[in-house]
Amino acid sequence: MTAIEISNVSKVFQSWDGDAVAALENINLDIPENQFISLVGPSGCGKSTLLRLLGGLITPTDGNMRIAGSPVDGPREEIGFVFQKATLLPWKTLLDNVLFPLSIMKQMKPDSEQVARNLLALAGLEGFEEKHPDELSGGMQQRAALCRALVHDPDILLMDEPFGALDALTREEMSLELLRIWTEKPKTIVFVTHSITEAVLMSDRVVVMSPRPGRIQEIIDIPIPRPRTFEVEALNEFQQCAQRVRYLITGK
Amino acid sequence: MSSNNAPSESAISSPANKKSGIGFQLQRIWHVGQDVILPIGAFIMLLLIWELSVITFKIPIYLLPAPTLIFAETAAEWPLVWRHTMATLITVLLGFGLSIIISLPLGFALTSSRIVSNALYPLIVLTQSIPKVALAPILVIALGANELPRVTVTFLVAFFPLVIAIATGLLSVPQDLIELSRSYKSSRMQELFRIRIPFAIPFIFSGLKAAIALAVVGAVVGEFVTSDRGLGYLIQTSTAFFRMPLAFGAMVLLSIMGIVLFQLVGIIERVLFPWSTSQQVAGT
Numbered sequence: 370m371t372a373i374e375i376s377n378v379s380k381v382f383q384s385w386d387g388d389a390v391a392a393l394e395n396i397n398l399d400i401p402e403n404q405f406i407s408l409v410g411p412s413g414c415g416k417s418t419l420l421r422l423l424g425g426l427i428t429p430t431d432g433n434m435r436i437a438g439s440p441v442d443g444p445r446e447e448i449g450f451v452f453q454k455a456t457l458l459p460w461k462t463l464l465d466n467v468l469f470p471l472s473i474m475k476q477m478k479p480d481s482e483q484v485a486r487n488l489l490a491l492a493g494l495e496g497f498e499e500k501h502p503d504e505l506s507g508g509m510q511q512r513a514a515l516c517r518a519l520v521h522d523p524d525i526l527l528m529d530e531p532f533g534a535l536d537a538l539t540r541e542e543m544s545l546e547l548l549r550i551w552t553e554k555p556k557t558i559v560f561v562t563h564s565i566t567e568a569v570l571m572s573d574r575v576v577v578m579s580p581r582p583g584r585i586q587e588i589i590d591i592p593i594p595r596p597r598t599f600e601v602e603a604l605n606e607f608q609q610c611a612q613r614v615r616y617l618i619t620g621k
Numbered sequence: 622m623s624s625n626n627a628p629s630e631s632a633i634s635s636p637a638n639k640k641s642g643i644g645f646q647l648q649r650i651w652h653v654g655q656d657v658i659l660p661i662g663a664f665i666m667l668l669l670i671w672e673l674s675v676i677t678f679k680i681p682i683y684l685l686p687a688p689t690l691i692f693a694e695t696a697a698e699w700p701l702v703w704r705h706t707m708a709t710l711i712t713v714l715l716g717f718g719l720s721i722i723i724s725l726p727l728g729f730a731l732t733s734s735r736i737v738s739n740a741l742y743p744l745i746v747l748t749q750s751i752p753k754v755a756l757a758p759i760l761v762i763a764l765g766a767n768e769l770p771r772v773t774v775t776f777l778v779a780f781f782p783l784v785i786a787i788a789t790g791l792l793s794v795p796q797d798l799i800e801l802s803r804s805y806k807s808s809r810m811q812e813l814f815r816i817r818i819p820f821a822i823p824f825i826f827s828g829l830k831a832a833i834a835l836a837v838v839g840a841v842v843g844e845f846v847t848s849d850r851g852l853g854y855l856i857q858t859s860t861a862f863f864r865m866p867l868a869f870g871a872m873v874l875l876s877i878m879g880i881v882l883f884q885l886v887g888i889i890e891r892v893l894f895p896w897s898t899s900q901q902v903a904g905t
Contacts, residue, residue, distance in 0.1 A: 424804050443806070450804040456797040460819045460896045473805040473815065501896055 371438075372525060372557040373400040373423065378432035379582075380418055391582035392418045396432070398576065398585065402524075403555040407568035407575045411618060415583025416561045420527050423559060424450050436525065446474060449518030451531040455510035457502035457517075463489065464498040467516045476521060488516040492546070508539035515547070519554075526558045533563065540564075541599065544571055552596060565618070569610045570597060577617040586617050686866040695870030701855075702867075706874050708850040712768065712840040713833075713882065716775025720832050724780050728787025729813065749781050753839065757846035771843030771851075778839030779832040786828025790821025823897045826890040833886050837879040852878075 380393040393415040400406050408416040421427045422434060425444040434441040436448075449470075457466045467485040471477050489498055492512040502510055511531060518526060532540040544567055551558060562568050568575045572591055579586045591610050593601050601607050668688045674680065675687040682690070695702055727745070731738050753774050760770040794817050802816050844853025852871040859868040890897055 421800075426800055426803055444804045446806070448804070450801070452797055452801065454795075454797055456795070456801045458798070458816070458819065460822070460894070470805045473802060473807050473811060503896075 370402045371399050372402040372404070372436065373398070373559070374435040375399070375419075375423075376432055376434075378419075378422065378429045378434060380415070380422060380427070381430045393422075393429075394582035394584050396583075396585055398588075400557055400559065403557055404573045405551060405558045405560065405571055407560045407562055407572040408578060409562055409565060409568045409575060409614060409618065410578030410583075410586075411580055413583075414578040414580040416578055417529050418583065419578075420529050420559060420561050423525075424448055424527050446521065447524045449521065449523035449526045451514055451518045451526065451528040453530040453533045455502065455507070455514040457510055457513060459502055462499050462501060463494065463505070463513050466502065466513060467520050469517060470521050474521065481520075485516070485520055488519055489513070491550070492516050508535055508543065511535060511543065512546075515543075515550075519550070522554075524556060526556050528558065528560045530561050530563065532567070540567075545598065547571065548595075548597065565611050565614045566602065569593075569607060569614065570599070570601065575610070575614055577614055579617075587613075589613055683863050683865050686869055691866045691869045691873065694864070694866035695873075698867060698870075702870065702874065705850055705852050705855045705871070706878065708848075708854075709837075709840050709844065709852045709875070710878060712771045712775055712843060712851060713836045713878070715768070715772045716779055716839055717833055717836040717882075719772060719776040720780035720783055720836065721829070723776070724783040724787055724828070724832075727784050728791060731784070731788045732791040732817075745781065745784060748777060751777075753778050753842055754846070757843060761847045766847055770847055771840060774843035774846075775836050775839035778842065779836040782831035782835065783825075783828040786824045786831070787821060790824025790828075791817045793824070794820045822890075822894050826886065826894075826897060829886050829890075830883055833882045834879055837875060837882070841875065 375396055375398040378393060378396040379391070382390045382392050384390055396419060408419060410416055418427070422429055423436070423441065425441050425448075436445060457463075458469065461469065464482070464485055465472075467489060468477070468481060471481050486498060489495060492515060494509060494512060494516070497505065497509065502513070505513070511534070515531070518528075532543045535543065547558075548571055560568070560571065569591055575589045575591060577586045577589065578584065589610055591606075593604060593606050593610075671685075672687050672689060675685060686694075727741070731741055731745075756777070757770060757774050760773055764770045764773060791813075798816050798820065799812065802812050807815065840851065841853035841856075844851040845857060848854040852875050855871040856868045859865070859871065
């Protein structure tokens with residue numbers, strides 16, 4: 370079944386001085402259920418804009434999008450959003466931060482707290498439930514943000530360069546962790562990243578985008594068997610896919 | 622993210638690297654000394670120099686009374702002075718309370734829409750350009766010779782930094798946090814009460830601290846113009862009769878009141894919103 374359908378979507382931003390900036394032009398993309406898909410491309414190619422459109426945070430200028438068959442007309446409960454920054458609320462404990470989506474959507478149940486605690490434990494944050502975000506490292510904060518996006522068990526996870534602000538080691542570790550969670554609890558994931566290896570390692574398909582205006586340049590299938598670890602980077606298929614993506618982005 | 626990694630990170634964030642030993646103890650005493658003993662010492666020095674100068678140079682009382690004389694005369698009139706202090710305190714607190722009651726919704730209104738902001742902002746700035754000392758006598762005619770004009774002047778002096786702080790705080794919420802709450806279908810009210818107001822707390826308290834300090838100033842201005850009690854009134858009547866030590870005593874009490882109230886606001890912030898003080902550097 371198709372989880373996300375994007376047809377002929379364009380987005381034009383009106384800048385302060387009245388100029389129209391075309392962020393996305395004529396985007397067509399269908400994403401099957403439980404597929405892991407990455408959006409890569411240089412800055413300004415509209416990948417974050419596309420993610421925000423899917424999340425219902427902004428509306429398209431043209432075209433239409435459907436999620437699970439119904440048109441996108443605003444934020445939806447079956448979506449979890451992970452931002453580049455952890456965006457944890459500094460005045461809440463880690464546990465309350467993870468529970469934030471449920472409390473905003475008024476879906477707190479007696480077992481919700483246990484669900485949140487289990488997620489934090491899964492993310493290696495056991496014992497930090499009552500800490501405040503400023504007491505944690507950047508990697509730990511981002512893991513908590515991931516737990517928050519998962520707490521209402523969304524069918525779709527939209528991730529906007531979620532590991533972009535982390536150091537290289539934490540970043541690799543987080544990608545494997547995300548793969549593990551995704552294998553355990555399959556979801557449709559749309560993952561925006563600047564990192565070619567990250568995209569190829571994790572995705573079923575990599576969508577390469579080009580800037581001004583943002584367009585889909587090519588969609589590359591990644592035929593590497595799962596489960597994947599960093600060892601697959603040595604495989605020929607991996608190298609070929611990464612080369613192809615790099616060529617599309619840099620022209621070299 | 623495997624669990625064997627967590628302890629290494631926990632070591633970073635836990636305050637386990639406490640030092641011990643004699644050297645550290647001495648260092649600590651030196652730091653405490655710098656923070657506490659130095660300012661107190663400097664203050665005592667100032668009083669001493671003051672006292673000695675008055676004696677050596679035979680400065681007349683009506684120019685500058687000695688600290689000991691100020692203390693003695695104030696203590697001699699204590700029941701009277703205390704009554705005046707309480708009168709001023711009530712004016713300060715009423716004016717400060719009025720500032721909060723009016724500034725909070727005003728701050729929300731200013732940030733809620735461009736239309737409201739464009740309409741109200743010039744008016745608020747206008748209230749600040751009016752000299753409050755000039756306004757006070759007019760207010761007495763309009764509101765009567767009672768507590769009301771004094772509280773009104775106090776409010777007019779104190780509320781401005783509070784409104785500005787609240788509006789600034791509400792507007793400085795990062796777009797990320799707004800998007801986060803919107804992605805979970807938050808209503809505008811939820812966004813205000815769950816995201817904007819908590820985020821603005823450190824800003825609001827900066828405004829409250831400025832407002833409480835100014836409220837003391839405002840109350841005295843009000844008392845100068847119309848009052849039969851309060852420390853401002855006491856200063857006026859004392860100087861009229863050349864009782865300079867008492868006037869100085871009233872001034873000292875006003876300063877103490879200002880400092881105590883200011884610190885109280887800080888303590889309330891630390892007790893109710895412990896995260897706020899640690900956020901302040903990042904927030905401002």
